[in-house]
Amino acid sequence: MRSILLICLIFSSLAGLSAATGWHDELSDSGSGYWRVRVPVKVENSGPRAAAGAVVALRVGNRPGELPLAGATARSIRACNARGTEYLFRIASRSSRLAAGDTLRLAVDAPGGGAQTYYIYADNPSALPVTDFLKAKLENGSLEQGSDFPAGWVTMLADGSHRASYLKTGGRGNSRCVYHKVDADVPPSWVKWVQSGTRVVAGRRYRVEGWIRAQDVRGTAGWFVHVNGDRPQLINQVLDAGAGSYGWRKISATFTVDVTQGDRPELLRGWYRLLAEHRINVDTIRPTPVFTYESGKVTMDASGFDAMARFCFDGLKMNASYTPWLFYALGWAYRPSEVFGLKPFTPEYEAAYKSAYKLLIDHLTERGWRKHFSLYLSDEPFFDNPQVVSDLRVVIGLAKSVAPDVPVYSSTWRHAPGLDGFLSHWGVGQYGCFPVEKMKERLKAGDKIWFTTDGQQALDTPYLGTERLLPTYCYKYGASGYEFWGVSWWTYDPWKRGWHQFIRQSDQGTDFYWIRYPNGDGYLTYPGGPVGAKGPLPSIRLKAVREGAEDYEYYVLLENAIRQAGKRGINTAEAKRALNAARSLVNIPNAGGMHSTEIMPDPDAVYRVRQAVAVQIVRLGNLTGK
Numbered sequence: 001m002r003s004i005l006l007i008c009l010i011f012s013s014l015a016g017l018s019a020a021t022g023w024h025d026e027l028s029d030s031g032s033g034y035w036r037v038r039v040p041v042k043v044e045n046s047g048p049r050a051a052a053g054a055v056v057a058l059r060v061g062n063r064p065g066e067l068p069l070a071g072a073t074a075r076s077i078r079a080c081n082a083r084g085t086e087y088l089f090r091i092a093s094r095s096s097r098l099a100a101g102d103t104l105r106l107a108v109d110a111p112g113g114g115a116q117t118y119y120i121y122a123d124n125p126s127a128l129p130v131t132d133f134l135k136a137k138l139e140n141g142s143l144e145q146g147s148d149f150p151a152g153w154v155t156m157l158a159d160g161s162h163r164a165s166y167l168k169t170g171g172r173g174n175s176r177c178v179y180h181k182v183d184a185d186v187p188p189s190w191v192k193w194v195q196s197g198t199r200v201v202a203g204r205r206y207r208v209e210g211w212i213r214a215q216d217v218r219g220t221a222g223w224f225v226h227v228n229g230d231r232p233q234l235i236n237q238v239l240d241a242g243a244g245s246y247g248w249r250k251i252s253a254t255f256t257v258d259v260t261q262g263d264r265p266e267l268l269r270g271w272y273r274l275l276a277e278h279r280i281n282v283d284t285i286r287p288t289p290v291f292t293y294e295s296g297k298v299t300m301d302a303s304g305f306d307a308m309a310r311f312c313f314d315g316l317k318m319n320a321s322y323t324p325w326l327f328y329a330l331g332w333a334y335r336p337s338e339v340f341g342l343k344p345f346t347p348e349y350e351a352a353y354k355s356a357y358k359l360l361i362d363h364l365t366e367r368g369w370r371k372h373f374s375l376y377l378s379d380e381p382f383f384d385n386p387q388v389v390s391d392l393r394v395v396i397g398l399a400k401s402v403a404p405d406v407p408v409y410s411s412t413w414r415h416a417p418g419l420d421g422f423l424s425h426w427g428v429g430q431y432g433c434f435p436v437e438k439m440k441e442r443l444k445a446g447d448k449i450w451f452t453t454d455g456q457q458a459l460d461t462p463y464l465g466t467e468r469l470l471p472t473y474c475y476k477y478g479a480s481g482y483e484f485w486g487v488s489w490w491t492y493d494p495w496k497r498g499w500h501q502f503i504r505q506s507d508q509g510t511d512f513y514w515i516r517y518p519n520g521d522g523y524l525t526y527p528g529g530p531v532g533a534k535g536p537l538p539s540i541r542l543k544a545v546r547e548g549a550e551d552y553e554y555y556v557l558l559e560n561a562i563r564q565a566g567k568r569g570i571n572t573a574e575a576k577r578a579l580n581a582a583r584s585l586v587n588i589p590n591a592g593g594m595h596s597t598e599i600m601p602d603p604d605a606v607y608r609v610r611q612a613v614a615v616q617i618v619r620l621g622n623l624t625g626k
Helices: 265-277 303-315 347-367 386-402 436-444 462-477 540-567 573-583 603-624
Strands: 007-011 037-045 054-059 078-081 089-092 103-108 115-122 154-156 162-167 177-182 192-194 205-217 222-227 235-240 244-256 290-294 297-301 373-379 408-413 425-428 448-452 481-483 503-506 512-515
Touching: 103 115, 205 222, 222 244, 235 244, 265 303, 290 347, 297 347, 347 386, 373 386, 386 408, 408 448, 436 448, 448 462, 462 481, 462 540, 462 573, 462 603, 540 573, 540 603, 573 603
Parallel strands: 373 408, 408 425, 425 448, 448 481
Antiparallel strands: 007 037, 037 115, 054 103, 078 115, 089 103, 154 192, 162 177, 205 244, 222 235, 290 297, 503 512
């Protein structure tokens, strides 16, 4: 597969480019010594997309285009940009000194259609070895290198009943291998050998494969692959070798990172068309604008974003979206993330955040899209934690100082008193955890409300009551929409299994636990490939989502017809009874989305109400001539 990220390396002479920028004196672990050699490397990105984290390989040698560092000690190598910000790298060398043919891999971030200069430093006899290296590829993928443990791998969730070992023999060809033994009749666990941190590039195709043999397996034996980007588990594939007993089996998975991450326009348009057909907006427009921070100044390239935003807003008539993830503050009980590598809440961080946000808002205003956006601030914040509330207030203050009218959204589920007057777009639970009176209070204050529905649009919900009725809840209680967190989170092949894998997560980044989300949670579509279709396919639940949205459209049409008829003195009592019947379909508090037979005890009532509403729309339209 051809990548749209094109990198060109230009090695500059020591007498040329190196003189343009002063030497960097404060590189890490100098040992109080200094560097005597540096080589400037200019990276040109001729592709349209920023090379954020792309890995380039620099070959050591004295030929043109090679890195002239043969003989330098590996421990003295450092890499930085013109500002002195150090970059991760990794050296592939057979000894402690670099030799011709060795490779230095460097993560780069040259802007699309632009260039970035990096400096490779060497020859500091006092330098200490660096403490962190770039992981440019899977280390020890064969698992055959190591002594007591396979190099680069760690075991997790092993205990007295779920054991993990590293054997010197027993693998294919009697090589080294890893071995798991689980006692009979113990709770299942993802006991495993793990390696993480390997970088991948959006738009490129990867293949992972391995060999496994088993005896008396009940459950799953194999591997899983996670790809994380601006969200966890953009790709989550299980390589299941099967249960029972068998000899060596080869299992593999091939994936293209941007199929789910969303950078290729043709793939995105297919997804966006499917969403629009079912009355769904996209969470963030991809590709997102590319922000660059250089010498204290923020710039923005929105060319790819503009093309897709026009397609969504003007072509597909979508009307809502979140701001890019750059402006997201925190989730759960986490502290705010860095922005451009700047620590919250330093003066540099605050200035950069506001500058980037202003660039975005001014651009949206110029294009006429400002009205469609809410700033996605925080996912389910632990607002009982004073530190979380304090952090959110600071970020909200930064955003509102730039654009006080742009709604600031957080899915709090419940009312968070500490965010009153700060948060202006609330994600609330529709089952009563956010009291109706508080909803009315926030609406009266000028705030906006959406219902948030994680875990409720699942497979174990008879009648699809949640999917069908959520727009009716919106109509009755003044919410202008609702959100659901995913349409394609397939942890297993959904054609084969309707349940999810266990995943490991943490509320604050320190204490981790294992959890399995409700069956079907996070996806409303199916991959088309396994059944011979091109592109994703809608689920029955997604069809119910569209039906519910069209119910809402009927209500609004009738409400407008009643208003027009009233101006002409036409009796609208029967039409108002039809609308009241629609409102009576739902109530807060209620049993919640997983108990759909309780919130929709009579599915036919929905169709009777819709028919009655339609009859009144037609009747009043005939009487008013509209």
